Amino acid sequence: AGDHVYKMDYSKMLDFHILNKADLTLGVFKFDRQKAKEFGVVILNDRRRIKSLIEKPQDLSSFTQPEVYVSMGIYIFKSEILKNVLVADSCNENSGHDFARDIIPKMLTRYKVYGYVYNENESNNYWRDIGTLDAYYEANMELVKPRTKINLQDKKWPIRTYQEQFPPVKVLRVKDQGYIRDSIVSHGCIIKGGIVEKSVLSYGVNVGPGAKVLNSVLMEGVKVGKNALVKNAILDKDVNVPQGSQITPEVKDKRERFYFTSHIVVVPKRERL
Incomplete structure (x- = not known):
């Protein structure tokens, strides 16, 4: 299991x-x-x-x-x-x-x-x-809903896992932008003038000014550049999304190294776009 x-x-x-x-x-x-x-x-x-x-x-x-x-x-x-x-x-x-x-x-x-x-x-x-990409994605999206059927904060069921040492999350406003809504954000993340909605961010994720991360799962060390868009996606570890880029299921443009399902796009680890 x-x-x-x-x-x-x-x-x-x-x-x-x-x-x-x-x-x-x-x-x-x-x-x-x-x-x-x-x-x-x-x-x-x-x-x-x-x-x-x-x-x-x-x-x-x-x-x-x-x-x-x-x-x-x-x-x-x-x-x-x-x-x-x-x-x-x-x-x-x-x-x-x-x-x-x-x-x-x-x-x-x-x-x-x-x-x-x-x-x-x-x-x-x-x-x-969560043995398929779609099932894994859907399980994560369930966790960011206001009411969930599983409570990760339940002290009677502590999460036994390895956690690296990171500083607390930092959220900065840049030109009146920069917020997190209905999301799970791990230690070490920096949201600098970006928007994060209905997403799960692992450790050390950086979201730049004007960038949007919507309905997505970002693994450790992902960097989302200025004015970039990540939507309905899973980004594996250390993926670098350049300034102004778009990562959505609709934007395929011959990216053969990506994985597409009927709902989402998946970018493999350490991918440089």
């Missing part, structure tokens, strides 16, 4: 695993059926035992409910059983050696495999898969 965002007390899932004497327990999430094609879809019986796991099904027409259960990619195994199934799978030349496609489906008929339904057992039922 390394590319997921959520809060979860794993001890509750472990208690469920022990109570059911399960060989394997999957964390599952009740999810919108229309968006479930990118996940492993799980079918449970009334006791939450898993009957079937279908990895990224293209046809969900047989499911009549508006929501289905999808795998969160969180597993609790009995250690000896995990060892046995991995050794057996490694000897199978026809296996793709993938948990969801190969290993777990073969366990369903031989072992006790259960599904722990996250949004039936946790007080906060926020869960986002």
